[in-house]
Amino acid sequence: MQPLLWERVRDVWLFQRRAQSGEVEVTAGTIVYGALIRAFLVIVGGLSLASFFPDFRRYWWLLLFTLWGMVFYPAYRRWSEFTRHVRQLKEELLCGSCRYFDETGQLCTLLDEHVRPDYIPCEGLAWEARREWEE
Numbered sequence: 470m471q472p473l474l475w476e477r478v479r480d481v482w483l484f485q486r487r488a489q490s491g492e493v494e495v496t497a498g499t500i501v502y503g504a505l506i507r508a509f510l511v512i513v514g515g516l517s518l519a520s521f522f523p524d525f526r527r528y529w530w531l532l533l534f535t536l537w538g539m540v541f542y543p544a545y546r547r548w549s550e551f552t553r554h555v556r557q558l559k560e561e562l563l564c565g566s567c568r569y570f571d572e573t574g575q576l577c578t579l580l581d582e583h584v585r586p587d588y589i590p591c592e593g594l595a596w597e598a599r600r601e602w603e604e
């Protein structure tokens with residue numbers, strides 16, 4: 470199913486991608502890069518407003534609220550969602566116990582593909598136990 474227009478705008482703002490199935494792919498990298506880009510845009514926007522309206526500097530606290538509401542809080546929410554998703558993948562999927570599974574990117578490092586609940590890239594054929602489980 471195609472995302473709606475507002476979902477696309479939100480995806481761009483949150484710097485997130487969607488799989489072909491339409492499901493949002495949350496990775497640590499997109500959370501960090503998205504927060505950095507949003508912080509840059511908010512700060513540049515705040516400085517631009519301050520240069521056009523000198524009185525705007527008296528309301529510097531607005532910039533803090535904007536940073537919280539548009540940068541840090543969305544990043545915090547996405548990070549919570551990311552950790553929950555990784556925990557769920559580790560518990561429910563074969564990949565969670567495989568040595569080639571990279572948690573931060575939810576990636577199969579052997580095939581360089583993202584793992585999803587409905588998609589195991591190797592279909593289980595290349596699974597190898599994690600080393601720490603063998604010890």
Ligand code: SF4
Nearest residue numbers: 564567577590591595
């Ligand atoms: S090798 Fe197979 S089981 Fe292991 S992480 Fe990659 S897709 Fe998952």
